[in-house]
Amino acid sequence: MHEDEVYRTFSSYLKERYGKKVYKLPIALPVTCPNRDGKLGTGGCTFCGSIGAGYEDMPPSVPIAEQIRQNKAHIVPKYKAELFIPYFQNFTNTYAPTERLRDWIDEAAAGGDIAAIYISTRPDCVSEENLTLLEAVQEKYGIDICVELGLQSTNAHTLARIHRGHSLAEFIDAVLRIRAHHLQSCAHIIIGLPGEDRLDILEDAKVLSALRVDQVKLHALYLVKGTEMARQYEAGEIELISREEYEARVILFLEHLASRIVVQRLIGRAPASHTIMANWHTGWWKIRDHIVDVMRERGTYQGRLCNYLNGSALRR
DSSP states (O other): OOTTOSSOBHHHHHHHHHSSOEEEEEEOOSOOOTTTSSSSOSSOOTTOOTTTTOTTOOOTTSOHHHHHHHHHHHHHHHHOOOEEEEEEOSSOGGGSOHHHHHHHHHHHTOSTTBOEEEEEEOGGGOOHHHHHHHHHHHHHHTOEEEEEEEEEOSOHHHHHHTTOSOOHHHHHHHHHHHHHTTOEEEEEEEETOTTOOHHHHHHHHHHHHHHTOSEEEEEEOOEETTSHHHHHHHTTSOOOOOHHHHHHHHHHHHHHSOTTSEEEESOOOOOGGGEEESGGGSOHHHHHHHHHHHHHHHTOOTTTTOOOSSSGGGGO
């Protein structure tokens, strides 16, 4: 972490890694999810909307090169980015046939200003064939490949309640094999899932630290219109945590998270047009900034309480 940071930010990591301003570009592919097409289920996770998480994506029918071109046209003048990370964002991108994934990656990596490619998927959709392909692509183009895994929670009961369709074991397996292929891993965690408390958040941080994931992305639970979780909320079957409780849990998570892990974000975002509640109707940046301010006031920081690994009982 930089001296002025209370957590290891993604922007600082990118500047340190590549030496230039880097920006992530969302890319939509014509893919689905085994939890939607009948292989594991048909309704998806209880929190997931019909378009997944790609609210900023273009239609998947638009060629990848054109998606990159249009995104650059918007991003470069505004943020002065020099290098880019195409992010295969929506649904389960490694669920597609390997040969199609190869073609998509080749198209995305074709430009000379691509620093890395990030690929979002499920822990149970990461095969050796996938990883062998990604490792070869990484070597071919001299770029980084990061596999973003939707874990959401380390609690087996939570994963079952939200109809996730996999357990913690599949995530552990995927992370270990990703590292064996010299690729990076990123874990997605939702803070505020029904039935969870601070002990669950503490365990999330500990598991990710022990597994030595490279990056993590935090999301507050937001309710997408038309989802099973939105129905449960409107029927009074579940309750949401307050903004104050979310911020407290994020700080707890960061304090116990190994300082080497890059934090892509402290909170996600979703448009009001698609949700009945997102981020307590507050700008995501306000919540992020308040978390940082509180941590500075308390003199705390990422990894301050990461003292539980490497035979901790022997040091007491």
